[in-house]
Amino acid sequence: MKTSNYLKLSLLALLSIFSSAVMAADIARDIRIGETTPYSSDNNFFEIGGGVGLLAEPVKGEDDGFGIKIFIAGRYQWHGIFIESIDASSMDLIVGYNAWNTQRWSLDLIGTSLNNEVISDDNDELKGLNDRDGDFLLGARATGYYGNYIIQLQLLDGVSNVHDGVVTSIEAGRSWQVRNWNYHAILGWRHHQKQVVNYYLGVSQEEAQATSLPEYQAGAGSLLTAEIGATYPISEHWVFRGTASLLHLTSNLSKSPIIRDKNSGSLYTTLSYVF
Amino acid sequence: MEKYLQQCSRRSGRMDVLKKNRILLILAITLSTQIKANDTMFSLKIVPDRCIGLHQGQVCYQLTTLSWQMPITSDYCLFQEKIASPLKCWNATDSGVLKIDFQSAEPVHYHLYEIGKKNAVTSSTVSVSWVYKSLKRQRRSWRLF
Numbered sequence: 001m002k003t004s005n006y007l008k009l010s011l012l013a014l015l016s017i018f019s020s021a022v023m024a025a026d027i028a029r030d031i032r033i034g035e036t037t038p039y040s041s042d043n044n045f046f047e048i049g050g051g052v053g054l055l056a057e058p059v060k061g062e063d064d065g066f067g068i069k070i071f072i073a074g075r076y077q078w079h080g081i082f083i084e085s086i087d088a089s090s091m092d093l094i095v096g097y098n099a100w101n102t103q104r105w106s107l108d109l110i111g112t113s114l115n116n117e118v119i120s121d122d123n124d125e126l127k128g129l130n131d132r133d134g135d136f137l138l139g140a141r142a143t144g145y146y147g148n149y150i151i152q153l154q155l156l157d158g159v160s161n162v163h164d165g166v167v168t169s170i171e172a173g174r175s176w177q178v179r180n181w182n183y184h185a186i187l188g189w190r191h192h193q194k195q196v197v198n199y200y201l202g203v204s205q206e207e208a209q210a211t212s213l214p215e216y217q218a219g220a221g222s223l224l225t226a227e228i229g230a231t232y233p234i235s236e237h238w239v240f241r242g243t244a245s246l247l248h249l250t251s252n253l254s255k256s257p258i259i260r261d262k263n264s265g266s267l268y269t270t271l272s273y274v275f
Numbered sequence: 276m277e278k279y280l281q282q283c284s285r286r287s288g289r290m291d292v293l294k295k296n297r298i299l300l301i302l303a304i305t306l307s308t309q310i311k312a313n314d315t316m317f318s319l320k321i322v323p324d325r326c327i328g329l330h331q332g333q334v335c336y337q338l339t340t341l342s343w344q345m346p347i348t349s350d351y352c353l354f355q356e357k358i359a360s361p362l363k364c365w366n367a368t369d370s371g372v373l374k375i376d377f378q379s380a381e382p383v384h385y386h387l388y389e390i391g392k393k394n395a396v397t398s399s400t401v402s403v404s405w406v407y408k409s410l411k412r413q414r415r416s417w418r419l420f
Binding site: 180 | 327328329330332333334335336337404405406407408409
């Protein structure tokens with residue numbers, strides 16, 4: 001049994017850059033619950049939950065198989081300033097400012113971490129690699145609502161002197177309501193500048209000598225994500241959710257000696273209490 | 276003696292008060308029972324009477340049973356608000372049951388009418404609530420500090 005990467009801040013559960021979950025925060029939550037309009041300042045929520053599932057990690061040395069996760073998710077907005085954390089988002093915590101809204105589009109200025117600190121000593125296959133610091137990025141997020149479709153665009157720039165790279169992403173999702181069940185599907189593409197990929201997935205000459213891994217200089221790279229799922233309100237406070245997600249790494253990412261498989265994924269069922 | 280009589284009188288007075296209290300209590304219980312009996316005789320019960328959806332504004336779905344009980348045998352019709360035709364009518368009976376597939380994004384009131392009478396004899400409501408509440412945003416806005 002292994003604890004989820006939601007609880008691990010170190011360890012190559014690694015690069016939440018490759019979290020098998022969907023990328024963006026907002027769209028993941030909105031699509032799953034069938035939201036059809038931008039947030040209002042009164043849409044604050046807080047929930048805690050847990051779940052069990054099956055995982056296939058892309059990183060060498062990481063445990064596959066049965067997994068347990070416990071999560072806290074929520075959003076609080078006050079005069080446009082918000083803080084949010086969404087279950088199964090690649091960004092653990094987002095702080096931001098809701099700058100502009102129309103009936104269909106919402107523009108947020110956000111700050112978030114995409115990649116946690118990585119301590120390679122926790123991973124037998126990657127022991128000897130230098131630790132990687134967690135990053136912090138600033139940027140903008142635009143979310144459009146078109147009926148049951150949501151599209152989300154993000155542009156984030158590293159500002160923490162960790163990698164100083166730019167990450168761009170686009171995600172699109174659709175929700176379907178069948179009686180009280182809400183089904184959803186999300187497709188995403190995220191591109192990382194060379195600095196980002198190289199910082200986390202590159203292997204320096206020094207590291208190659210300290211490990212059995214070959215030296216690797218990475219270029220810019222992308223990943224594709226897909227998620228399908230279903231959500232059901234058991235009562236006014238309890239929500240059941242089942243999700244299946246897939247992650248595909250393009251060659252500059254998958255060729256890294258740190259990566260085991262270019263395809264990975266997860267299958268989860270969760271139960272959460274919404275306050 | 277006088278004292279004794281006074282004491283007896285006081286006791287007798289207390290007894291009267293106790294008797295009156297008992298009578299009042301019995302009357303209250305009887306009335307309460309009758310009121311309860313009448314309540315159950317004039318009832319329109321809905322089970323379950325609350326529908327839970329995921330996100331505010333979504334239509335909520337639920338299989339619901341409406342059962343009614345009247346003290347008098349007559350002809351009755353069950354109506355859903357804003358719908359002119361009855362959901363179902365019963366002839367020469369004092370009770371009925373109807374199963375419906377509830378579908379609504381807002382509370383729905385149900386009324387039982389005795390045929391030929393103007394006012395509903397009893398009513399009940401199915402409420403709708405959601406896990407995730409939501410309020411709509413204004414149409415267009417730039418937020419400035």
